[in-house]
């Protein structure tokens with residue numbers, strides 16, 4: 001069933017961050033003799049970056065953009081599968097760094113790549129009910145793939161943060177409705193203490209990604225009484241370049257609708273950050289009145305679909321945070337040796 | 349750094365908060381109990397500017413214990429736009445690209461890790477301005 005709010009809830013501010021190192025798919029091929037190019041290149045953290053530093057950077061930009069007092073943020077939720085601590089929340093570090101402590105809820109969400117949108121829904125509920133004035137949802141990851149595995153080409157680093165608020169507070173995009181589709185599907189997993197995930201290879205496509213993404217998107221559109229033509233833009237979770245394009249076409253979206261948010265060819269799959277980064281890149285170019293569909297996918301498995309309607313406020317304020325395109329273009333290529341050092345594959 | 353000491357300084361290090369002497373206006377970062385300029389103990393919290401200019405810098409190739417995996421890295425004296433000098437790392441740039449007078453902004457990074465089981469220290473470094 002569609003999830004709607006009691007009061008009108010919208011995005012008040014958002015911010016993105018992508019580390020500047022890039023590893024080309026061709027470099028992975030050079031080392032391992034492969035020939036695949038599921039994407040052009042992926043982002044890689046510097047030695048002193050992790051999911052927490054990425055989350056903090058996004059959060060700081062979101063606060064700047066939202067022009068709100070950090071003390072008014074009543075919840076900070078971080079969706080990630082690359083927590084630097086197994087036990088100790090990322091959310092407290094983010095909340096402290098932006099100055100939202102101590103009267104704030106803080107926790108981390110884990111649902112593979114859809115942990116960020118799971119945090120969206122919690123924040124939306126908290127804000128709609130009036131329990132908090134503002135709530136922040138972040139998706140940030142520094143995903144790793146086993147050397148030579150298909151995931152090594154795409155597993156990337158980055159994230160985005162969103163602050164939700166309630167009308168009459170200024171919102172730049174209002175939530176029309178949300179729809180979740182979740183089943184127990186073991187397409188991808190990582191056990192405790194294991195460094196790399198395992199996946200069901202071909203199993204990751206049809207019964208996993210496509211089934212959940214398409215079901216969530218169609219379920220939401222049906223309940224809203226909308227068709228693809230009613231949406232200016234659409235964002236689908238981006239594990240590689242092919243999947244979101246195929247999902248879009250199956251549902252009935254053209255390239256024009258998904259292109260602004262299709263960041264994966266030059267960033268890679270930022271896991272919990274993926275759909276959130278795509279939505280940020282789309283908001284960067286959106287105009288008042290535009291309707292945006294955003295659909296995440298998390299292995300395990302499930303999809304959350306959202307419909308946002310862009311408000312006049314998006315045009316009113318000169319932005320104080322860099323758009324996603326700036327982060328995509330801010331890059332430094334690294335070779336496989338430096339990549340191995342940065343990702344902790346050498347023991348000194 | 350011990351866990352209690354790290355924890356006491358957390359919010360100042362995370363948010364670039366120093367102290368200003370209410371008697372003479374001198375600003376300090378890290379914080380001090382006594383003003384180095386006039387000796388007053390009347391100091392209040394002061395939020396530092398997060399943007400500044402590189403005054404001088406050097407590349408560290410033989411780092412002190414605990415910083416080995418970050419080498420080589422750049423350490424600089426940055427004059428913030430409120431006139432405060434901070435000793436900081438500069439990241440997201442190669443040594444050959446560094447220039448005195450270049451503009452930099454605060455970036456939130458890992459500073460040090462206490463092995464694989466201890467706490468992770470976070471704090472500010474600086475980077476070329478992203479715009």
Ligand SMILES: [Zn+2]
Nearest residue numbers: 369372383386
């Ligand atoms: Zn003084």
